[in-house]
Amino acid sequence: MxxxxxxxxxxxxxxxxxxxxxxxxxxxxxxxxxxxxxxxxxxxxxxxxxxxxxxxxxxxxxxxxxxxxxxxxxxxxxxxxxxxxxxxxxxxxxxxxxxxxxxxxxxxxxxxxxxxxxLPTVLPTAHALLHEVGRLCDGETVLVQGAAGGVGTVLGQLAKASGAGQVYGVVSGAAKAEYALKYGYDEVFVGDFADEVRAATGGRGVDLALDPVGGETFQRSLGALAPFGRLISFGNASAAEPWRLGQQELFNGAVSIAGFSILTLAKTAPDTLREIAARAFRMVADGSVHxxxxxxxxxxxxxxxxxxxxxxxxxxxxxxxxxx
Missing domain, CATH: 3.90.180.10 (Medium-chain alcohol dehydrogenases, catalytic domain)
Structure with missing residues (x-):
């Protein structure tokens, strides 16, 4: 072979x-x-x-x-x-x-x-980020880094199908922004996004931010959170050194941070992964997500x-x- x-x-x-x-x-x-x-x-x-x-x-x-x-x-x-x-x-x-x-x-x-x-990486990852880890509630606002990529295109659709309010994306170029808008996003920002997110949310920030980039983008995503907002790291595409934070960054706005790796979940809790995958795959089969x-x-x-x-x-x- x-x-x-x-x-x-x-x-x-x-x-x-x-x-x-x-x-x-x-x-x-x-x-x-x-x-x-x-x-x-x-x-x-x-x-x-x-x-x-x-x-x-x-x-x-x-x-x-x-x-x-x-x-x-x-x-x-x-x-x-x-x-x-x-x-x-x-x-x-x-x-x-x-x-x-x-x-x-x-x-x-x-x-x-x-x-x-x-499906095996993208769908369970998107489902877990929004639901099992992100605990998305009806009407909440979501911010997604890398909105035009494989996970990003699913997250926009899945967030909307799951009852999110406004869903915002971040991409690296205008062509990607135009593309991402086809997949559930209400607005897509190019490059720097901190001021745009605050303006779009009336200064409040977002309830849930999803970041596969790391580094400075991770820090700015943290700053884009609303009170009681959640930030989830699921990658480090920037290859930046891990950013360390202390209680003060969390106390400012009562925010929380979590992480997710599908490969780690597959190794440590494969039965849980199968349950998540089954729920996610059904949304493709019924046409909710493409x-x-x-x-x-x-x-x-x-x-x-x-x-x-x-x-x-x-x-x-x-x-x-x-x-x-």
Whole structure:
């Protein structure tokens, strides 16, 4: 089978397609004939700086769709030939993937394999940010950094479908702002957003701010909160040093801060992840949420997908096509 692996850290050119033996599932695992692979910013960080890479060579990729190839001992709720989506800590850039059955999700009626590949990271993340961690209430205001990306386009729609009041986004350019407005956002700000948020909310600030950027953006998001507002960090795309805060920053406005990582949840509480994923996937199946696929590349052109994402010019979701 073909896999795309990293043999050294660096730019997109270090992604190499090689031949490997197809893996077999162990107890509690399944193997999947991969149809599509979702491309995520975490893949960029793995390739460039070794994020969550235990050793080299390493096959990146966190999410796939496909059909069950074989099941290991103890797996009773999945069957050979069944269409599924799956979340994994790595290894997805391949024609065959072995993954723990606990993070394999049966696809719902109305969701094809192409769409299914977009779901395992984005949908549960968006649902958890708004509900399980963010505890969104009817009528509350929401601020989303990276509103034109994969998670961002879902968050705008899901927030509106869940009863949010005004939903505001932040992006890096005018074209992205125009794009994000199609996906649930009432207003989208370009670049600096602190004054704009205060003006849009009559000086009050937002109830819930969601930040995958970190660094100075994280600090400004904290400053954009209303009294009793919540800020959730779910990434550090800026690669900035972690920002430390003390009681005084929290006391000013009685705000709270939380964090979320879907990969950590998959490792520590897979049953909880399955429950969240099931709720989130139903919103795609019933048409409440749509995740746009804006570019698709063959598996062997993974480097081109990385170049597009790394240029920060992409919107929506990027896929690698392995087999139909």
């Amino acid at each position: 073909r896999v795309v692996q990293i043999q050294e850290f660096g730019g997109p050119e270090v992604l190499k397609a090689v031949e490997a033996q197809a893996p077999e599932p162990g107890p509690g695992q399944v193997s999947i004939n991969v149809a599509y692979v979702g491309v995520n910013f975490a893949d960029i960080k793995a390739r460039g700086e070794g994020y969550r890479v235990p050793s080299l060579p390493f096959v990146p990729g966190l999410e796939v769709s496909g059909r069950i190839r074989a099941v290991g001992d103890g797996v009773t709720d999945l069957a050979v030939g069944q269409p599924v989506a799956a979340l994994t800590a790595g290894g997805a850039y391949a024609e065959v993937l072995v993954v723990d059955a606990a993070t394999v999700f049966a696809t719902l009626d109305g969701i094809d394999l192409r769409t299914a590949a977009t 995740l746009p696929i804006t570019a698709e590349f063959p598996l062997t052109e993974a480097a081109e997908a990385h170049r597009l994402m790394e240029a920060r010019s992409s919107t929506g979701k990027l896929l690698l096509r392995v087999a139909d």
